Amino acid sequence: MDSNLENEATGPTETIVGPSVKIQGDLNSEGDIKIEGQVAGTVTTSQNVYVGDKAVITADVVAGSAIIAGNVNGNLKISNHLILQSTATISGDIACEVLRVEDGAHFSGKCNMGGNSKAKTKEREPETEE
Amino acid sequence: MYYYILDPHNLSLPRFEKLQVELQGLLAEFNVTGEVGRVTALRTISDLIETASQRGAHTLIACGSDDTFNLMLALLKGRDFTLGFIPLTENSYLGKILGADSLHTAVKTIAARRIEKIDLARAGNTYFIGSAEFGITGHDLQNVNLWNSFTSLSGKAMELQIRIDNQYTITAQTIGGAVVNSRMTSSADQSLANPTDGYLDLLLLDALPKSAILRYKQDIIDNMLEKTPHSSVIKCQKIEFLEPRGLGLSIAGKVLTKFPETVEIIPRRLKMIVGKNRTF
Numbered sequence: 001m002d003s004n005l006e007n008e009a010t011g012p013t014e015t016i017v018g019p020s021v022k023i024q025g026d027l028n029s030e031g032d033i034k035i036e037g038q039v040a041g042t043v044t045t046s047q048n049v050y051v052g053d054k055a056v057i058t059a060d061v062v063a064g065s066a067i068i069a070g071n072v073n074g075n076l077k078i079s080n081h082l083i084l085q086s087t088a089t090i091s092g093d094i095a096c097e098v099l100r101v102e103d104g105a106h107f108s109g110k111c112n113m114g115g116n117s118k119a120k121t122k123e124r125e126p127e128t129e130e
Numbered sequence: 131m132y133y134y135i136l137d138p139h140n141l142s143l144p145r146f147e148k149l150q151v152e153l154q155g156l157l158a159e160f161n162v163t164g165e166v167g168r169v170t171a172l173r174t175i176s177d178l179i180e181t182a183s184q185r186g187a188h189t190l191i192a193c194g195s196d197d198t199f200n201l202m203l204a205l206l207k208g209r210d211f212t213l214g215f216i217p218l219t220e221n222s223y224l225g226k227i228l229g230a231d232s233l234h235t236a237v238k239t240i241a242a243r244r245i246e247k248i249d250l251a252r253a254g255n256t257y258f259i260g261s262a263e264f265g266i267t268g269h270d271l272q273n274v275n276l277w278n279s280f281t282s283l284s285g286k287a288m289e290l291q292i293r294i295d296n297q298y299t300i301t302a303q304t305i306g307g308a309v310v311n312s313r314m315t316s317s318a319d320q321s322l323a324n325p326t327d328g329y330l331d332l333l334l335l336d337a338l339p340k341s342a343i344l345r346y347k348q349d350i351i352d353n354m355l356e357k358t359p360h361s362s363v364i365k366c367q368k369i370e371f372l373e374p375r376g377l378g379l380s381i382a383g384k385v386l387t388k389f390p391e392t393v394e395i396i397p398r399r400l401k402m403i404v405g406k407n408r409t410f
Contacts, residue, residue: 014321014363014365015363015364015365016356016362016363016364017362017364018302018334018336018360018361018362019336019360020287020302020303020304020334020336020360020362021300021301021302021334021362022300022301022302023298023299024298024301025294025297025298025299026297026298028297029365031321031365036360041298
């Protein structure tokens with residue numbers, strides 16, 4: 001599955017944010033998103049997200065699966081697989097079904113995994129709103 | 131009933147008359163004859179559309195150049211015609227998109243009457259079914275020598291500011307780009323340049339290193355900017371071009387409008403007769 005996910009990240013992608021591009025606001029897509037530039041706001045898709053090693057994201061990311069090689073300041077809520085590559089730096093909480101962290105990746109935050117973590121995440125949301 | 135709008139624009143009179151005879155022969159051969167209106171100084175395309183509407187025509191066929199079809203689109207004003215296109219000029223990009231790139235193929239396509247509902251892009255008061263470009267465009271590169279290609283494609287980038295779908299703002303350093311509804315070259319990726327998906331594709335072109343220019347020049351001419359290094363692809367329904375003010379948005383080298391301008395898609399708005407060799 002992991003290799004499939006990596007193959008998908010190099011295949012046709014619906015939205016590509018190039019290295020010279022800065023986005024401010026809510027980036028929503030129905031397909032895969034590949035980010036090589038900067039995003040501030042939110043990133044949402046039911047499909048895959050790939051964050052390149054030069055990318056800087058100051059945003060919460062909600063996606064089906066994700067491969068992170070760049071810098072993310074925000075929470076990651078991933079329904080399936082999350083891969084943190086060796087160049088990844090994450091400052092924020094992670095919720096996912098399956099997590100793979102490569103040597104060298106930096107992660108600072110809480111991590112919830114599996115169905116149990118989903119339930120906990122849902123329980124916590126109202127508390128933070130209050 | 132078919133109504134044919136014959137436009138001699140961009141053609142010499144002898145050439146036009148020869149093509150007209152050839153066209154009428156083909157229309158008779160394929161049994162798709164109808165009423166014919168010729169554009170003159172006194173009868174504009176707008177007048178002919180009005181006439182077609184009064185005569186109860188349901189199918190309007192533009193016979194002429196790409197400009198003829200684009201002008202006809204802009205002048206329809208919401209009238210519900212099925213549209214067709216017969217190119218009388220060579221290298222028609224619309225003919226290639228629609229799979230009707232020669233007189234014979236186009237008449238055969240009209241006779242087969244395969245109708246697709248396709249998306250219509252609107253830029254201000256103008257409409258298009260192909261693509262519009264800004265900055266360094268494929269059209270600019272078609273007839274320039276290698277040295278000028280190097281100068282253009284490795285030149286200084288401009289700062290572009292765009293608002294997408296009222297949701298987010300893009301700031302990009304780019305030398306050019308395109309808003310694509312459909313294009314002459316089929317895409318390997320079916321989700322791009324598909325005029326039946328209800329979306330526009332915004333493609334942004336980064337300045338290229340000199341070593342990459344020869345390799346990617348043809349892709350840029352074909353408007354396949356997604357193949358170039360560091361390009362961006364944004365699928366959306368509404369694009370508000372904010373900066374730089376005054377930058378032209380053009381189709382095949384002709385400036386349609388200038389920034390600031392909004393381009394949006396009207397999904398499945400056109401009933402279009404298409405050929406089997408269309409690019410989507």
